[in-house]
Amino acid sequence: MRREEQRMIIINALVNTLNRLGSIECALGEVERAEESFRQSLGLIWRSVGKTFEAVACLEGMARVAAMQGRPDRAARLLGVSAALREEMGTPLSPIVQGDHDFTTNSTREAIGERAFEATWTAGHATPLDESIADALDDF
Secondary structure, three states, X not given: OOHHHHHHHHHHHHHHHHHHHHHHHHHOOOHHHHHXXXXXXXXXXXXXXXXXXXXXXXXXXXXXXXXXXXXXXXXXXXXXXHHHHHHHHOOXXXXXXXXXXXXXXXXXXXXXXXHHXXXXXXXXXXXXXXXXXXXXXXXX
16 A cells, blocks of 8 residues: 555544544533544545545534534534535435434524524535635634
């Protein structure tokens, strides 16, 4: 195996581990730890690979954290960003992540109202991806 292939296998394993850890930390109510796990995961995958399913999962995890922290504007914006990336990649929500996605979406809508949710989601969806990722990494 070439060195670059081995490096990518390791990066992918780290990204997936950090994403899963973030999800577990959310389930346990360890929101600050979850935030850090998702941020590290997104930074690693974005700098190493770019547009991947793992980046979508990181953004959705960060949206879940924002909703749990009482930051519904941030959650709605990140949901819009992740939806745009899902659409670009042709990756629909899987049944496994649907529950977390629904929780984040519904709690965010309830917190800020339908009109504000739609406006913020749309703004996130329309923002250039590189700018959105930089913002996501800087804002945490």
